[in-house]
Amino acid sequence: MPEVIFNGPDGRLEGRYHHGKQPNAPIALLLHPQPQHGGTMNNKVVYAMYHAFVRRGFSTLRFNFRGVGRSQGRFDNGQGELSDAASALDWMQSFNPNAASCWVGGFSFGAWIGMQLLMRRPEIDGFVSVAPPANVYDFTFLAPCPSSGLIVHGTQDDLVPEASVAKLATKLSSQRNITVNYRTIAGANHTFGTKLDELNVTLDDYLAGISLERSLAAAG
Template sequence: MPEVIFNGPAGRLEGRYHPSKTRNAPIGIVLHPHSQFGGTMNNPIVYQLYYMFAERGFSVLRFNFRGVGRSQGIYHGQDELSDAASALDWAQSINPDARACWVAGVSFGAWIGMQLLMRRPEVEGFISVAPPAGKFDFTFLAPCPSSGLIVHGDVDRVAQPKDVQALVDKLKTQRGIIIDQDIIPGANHFFDGKTDELMASCSGYLDKRLGRNSTAA
């Protein structure tokens, strides 16, 4: 789990990177929750998503947004999207043969991740954990270019179920993509006591997508 430093638009960004042993392995990028509320790349869910990708042969990167840990700059709110784009650029620069890319994000990181996939056509799948649909504007998903998983808790007071459901319902009307939804009973925004159920959902979805892809190949 080597520490890496790469250039972002507001200065150096700090990350952790796990390279795959396979030359053309897919890339995974994991984005952390809101930095103004304690979110870092060491968030337990971010950490587990990182290893979920690594265990499946991805070259995977998690990093701190600007102003977090040793990452330079200050919180902005929207420009963190540029940080994520720089992270993907860096991962692609050392994995030029990567055949695909996935993005996973938690809360604020899910919002940034879904903006990233709108800008980067190489992103073929996403996992959005507790996307805060009632707190941030998701209308940019018109249309959503990639299939993915949205997973959230039914007692989440930040990403409230009715708001997330409205987002899912909107995305499901679009042709050419498939949006999977999983609602974890009893889970709050931090999945306290429900992390095992969350990770079972995320890993099961990723395994399903990878299996389908490999069959098609």
């Protein structure tokens, strides 16, 4: 899991990168929660997401937004962090120019940034959003949502009411030509403190299903 340093729009950014073993391996970018509340790339949920993609053979990157850890710059209320994410995706693509597909995943604040990146980068094929803060940030920019993906939320989330995320998932699911899979984890709070195993199972099941769909499509 080598440490990497790459150039961002406001200075150097620090990350951890795993290169997939297969030629043309798909790529996945994982985004961490709110920096001002202690969010970093080593957050347990982000770490779980990172390894879920690694287990499926993805070339996978998680990194610290500006002003976090060894990343340079200062918190920018989402705008700068979105630019950081775009730079991270550029960096990944420079090492994986023929990647089979491109995914973005995020937890909480990182989910909000990831969905914005999804709207700006048409090469992103899918997303995984864990505990998207639909009660705090405006997600109406997803009109329409350009790609299929997974939304995961805890039924006992103490910061983001489950009903607000269910409403977002229902709205996205009503759009044509995409499939939004909404899964809840019973008893999980916002940080999935005692429910990380259940989160891992949910992520693995979803990504395994995506891999199976691709295999069947290739065979057909």
